[in-house]
Amino acid sequence: MPVATMPEADVLGRQDPELAEILLGELDRQSTTLQLIAAENFTSPAVLAALGSPLSNKYAEGYPGARHHGGCEIVDVAERLAVDRAKALFGADHANVQSHSGSSAVLAAYAALLRPGDTVLAMGLPFGGHLTHGSPANFSGRWFDFVGYGVEAESGLIDYEQVRTLARARRPKAIVCGSISYPRHIDHALFREIADEVGAYLIADAAHTIGLVAGGAAPNPVPYADIVCATTHKVLRGPRGGMLLCGAELAERVDRAVFPFTQGGAQMNTIAAKAVAFGEAATPAFTAYAHQVTANARVLAAGLEAEGLAVTTGGTDTHLLVADPAPLGVEGRTARGRLAAAGMVLDTCALPHGDIRGLRLGTAALTTQGMGEPEMARVAALFAGVLRDEIDGRTAREEVRELTGRFPPYPD
Ligand SMILES: *Cc1c(COP(=O)(O)O)cnc(C)c1O
Numbered sequence: 001m002p003v004a005t006m007p008e009a010d011v012l013g014r015q016d017p018e019l020a021e022i023l024l025g026e027l028d029r030q031s032t033t034l035q036l037i038a039a040e041n042f043t044s045p046a047v048l049a050a051l052g053s054p055l056s057n058k059y060a061e062g063y064p065g066a067r068h069h070g071g072c073e074i075v076d077v078a079e080r081l082a083v084d085r086a087k088a089l090f091g092a093d094h095a096n097v098q099s100h101s102g103s104s105a106v107l108a109a110y111a112a113l114l115r116p117g118d119t120v121l122a123m124g125l126p127f128g129g130h131l132t133h134g135s136p137a138n139f140s141g142r143w144f145d146f147v148g149y150g151v152e153a154e155s156g157l158i159d160y161e162q163v164r165t166l167a168r169a170r171r172p173k174a175i176v177c178g179s180i181s182y183p184r185h186i187d188h189a190l191f192r193e194i195a196d197e198v199g200a201y202l203i204a205d206a207a208h209t210i211g212l213v214a215g216g217a218a219p220n221p222v223p224y225a226d227i228v229c230a231t232t233h234k235v236l237r238g239p240r241g242g243m244l245l246c247g248a249e250l251a252e253r254v255d256r257a258v259f260p261f262t263q264g265g266a267q268m269n270t271i272a273a274k275a276v277a278f279g280e281a282a283t284p285a286f287t288a289y290a291h292q293v294t295a296n297a298r299v300l301a302a303g304l305e306a307e308g309l310a311v312t313t314g315g316t317d318t319h320l321l322v323a324d325p326a327p328l329g330v331e332g333r334t335a336r337g338r339l340a341a342a343g344m345v346l347d348t349c350a351l352p353h354g355d356i357r358g359l360r361l362g363t364a365a366l367t368t369q370g371m372g373e374p375e376m377a378r379v380a381a382l383f384a385g386v387l388r389d390e391i392d393g394r395t396a397r398e399e400v401r402e403l404t405g406r407f408p409p410y411p412d
Contacts, residue, residue: 027410030409031410032343032400032401033345033404034343034344034345034366034379034403035345036344036345036361036365036379037345037346037347037361037362037365038234038319038346038347038360039208039233039234039362040362040364041211041235041236041365041368042365042368042410043238043239043273043277044237044276044280046276046280047238047277047280048273050239050269050272050276051269051270051273052269053269053272054269055078055272056267056268056269058071058072058268060075060076060079060265060266061259061260061264061265061266062259063079063255064077064079064083075272078271078272078275079097079098079268082095082097082271082278083096085279085282086243086274087245089282090210090214090220090222090228091222091223092222092228093246093247093251094246094247094250094251095243095245096243096244096245096254096258097243097271097274097275098259099229099241099242099244099258100241100242100263100267101231102130102205102207102230102231103130103131103132103242104242104258104262104263105229105242105243105244106133106140106203106229107139107262108244108254108257108258108261109203109227109244109254109257110140110144111261111262112253113173113201113250113253114144116143116144117144117145118144118172118173119144119145119146119170119171120134120140120146120173120174120175120176121146121148121149121163121166121167121175121176121200122134122146122147122148122149122176122177123148123149123150123176123177123182124148124149125148126350126352127150127151127182127350128151128179128180128181128182128349128352129148129176129179129180130178130179130205130207132205133146133148134146134148147166147172149162150352151182153352153353155313156312156313156314157313158182158186158187160187160190163175163191163194164194164197167194167195168197171198171200172198172200174200174201174203175195175200175202175203176203176204177191177203177204177205177221178205178208178209178221179205180207180208180349180360181320181350183297183312183313183316183317183318183321184313184316184317184318185218185219185317185318186204186209186219186221188204188224188225189224191204191224191225192224192225201226202224203225203227203228203229204224205229206221206229206230207231207234207242208231208234208235208319209235210228210230210232210235210236211234211235211236211281211290211319212235212293212294212319214278214281214286214290215281215287215290215291215293216290216291217287217294218290218294218317218318222245226247226250227245227246227250227254228245229243229244230242230243231243232274232277234364235290235293235319236281237280237286237364238273238277239273239274241267241274244258289368292367292372293319293363293367294317294318294319296367296373296375297318297320297321297362297363297376298316299377299380300321300363300376301316301321301323302315303379303381303383304321304323304383305323306380307328307380307381307384308327308384309324309325309328310324310326310327311323312324312351319362319367320360321360321361321362322349322351322358322360323358323359323361325359326356328384328387330387331356332349332351332356332359333357335348335359336348338386338387338393339383339386341393341397342386342393342396343396343397343404344379344382344386344400346360346361347359347360347361348360363376365409366379366407369408369409370407371403371407375403375407379403382396382399
C-alpha cells in the first residue's frame with residue numbers, strides 16, 4: 001500500500017499539510033527515480049506499520065525480564081521475538097537487536113572487546129573501510145590505534161598476505177573484516193586463522209551483506225567471528241537500525257556494551273519492525289530475492305564493463321559494485337550529477353588507487369521493485385549513454401519514468 005493512501009497520511013494531511021506534502025514528495029521521488037544507492041532498499045508496508053505503531057511510546061531501558069521501567073510485559077514479547085528470529089536466521093547463540101544503527105553496533109562491539117588505545121586492524125578507508133574502521137573524524141580513529149590493510153593493485157581483491165604481515169607486526173587486539181564497497185565475498189575462515197595466529201578478536205562488520213546471508217546468497221560470518229555487527233536496513237530490508245550477533249560467552253559483555261554503556265532506552269517500535277523483517281527474511285521468497293539481487297548485480301556489472309567503465313575486481317559476488325567512469329572521459333562527481341539529473345540516484349566512493357572517485361551502486365532496491373536481468377541491462381545502457389552524452393538528460397529521465405512506472409515500489 002503506498003504511503004499516499006495510508007490512513008496515517010490522511011491524519012497527517014489534515015493536521016500538518018506542510019509536513020504531509022514533504023512526505024508525499026519523498027514518496028514520489030523514491031517511486032519515480034532509480035534508487036541505486038547500494039545501502040538503500042524499500043521496507044514492506046508491514047515493517048512501516050510496526051515502525052509507526054504505538055510501541056514508539058514505550059520506554060524500555062534494559063532487556064526483556066530486566067527493565068528499568070514498568071509496563072514492559074508486552075514489548076518484552078516483541079523483543080524476545082526479534083531476538084529469537086535473529087538467532088534462528090543467522091545460527092547465532094546470542095543476538096542483541098537494540099543498536100540504533102550500524103555505527104552504534106560497531107561502537108558496542110569495540111566497547112565489549114577493547115580499551116581505548118588498543119590497536120585494531122581494519123580495511124583502510126581508501127579501500128572501502130567504514131568511518132567506524134578508524135576515520136580520524138570518527139570515535140574509532142580518535143580512541144583506538146587503527147592500522148589499515150588494503151587490496152591488491154592488480155586484482156582489487158583483499159590482500160590477505162598484507163593482512164597477515166600487518167597482524168604479525170602490529171599484534172592488534174582485534175581484526176575487523178567488512179566494508180562499505182568491497183564487492184566480493186570475504187574469506188572469513190582465513191581472517192579467523194590470521195586472528196587466531198596473533199591472538200586477536202575477529203569482528204565482522206556485515207552491515208552491507210547480512211541480508212544476503214539471511215537469503216543464503218553470501219557466506220555467513222557467524223561461525224567465524226567473535227562478534228558480528230550489522231544493519232537491518234540495507235539488503236535485509238528492515239527498519240533503519242543495527243544488531244549484534246555473538247556466541248554465548250560474549251553475550252553479557254555485548255548486551256552491557258549496548259545498554260547501559262553506549263545507549264539508553266531501546267526503540268521498541270523499531271525492534272518490533274526488526275522482528276517483522278526477520279520474519280520476512282526467513283521465507284523462501286526472501287531467499288529468491290537475495291539470489292535475484294546478486295544475479296542482477298552481476299548483469300549490471302557486466303553491462304557497465306561492456307560499455308567501457310572500469311569495474312573494480314572485474315565484477316561482483318554481492319549486491320554492490322564499484323565502477324570508475326574515467327574511461328568514458330567523466331570524473332566520478334560529474335558522473336553522479338549527470339546521472340542524478342537523469343533520475344539515477346547513486347553515490348561516489350573512494351577508488352583503491354589514485355585520488356579520483358568512482359561510483360558505487362547496488363541492486364537491493366531495484367530488485368525489491370521486481371526488476372530483473374533485462375531491466376539491469378537496460379539501466380547499464382542508459383547509464384553509459386548519459387555519461388557519454390549520447391542520451392540527453394530529458395530523454396533519459398523519461399526512460400527512467402517509464403521503467404519505474406512499471407515497477408512501483410509500493411503497488412496499490
Ligand atoms: C552502513 C555501514 C555501517 C553503518 O551503518 P549506519 O546505520 O549508517 O550507522 C557500518 N559499517 C559498514 C561496513 C557499513 O556498510
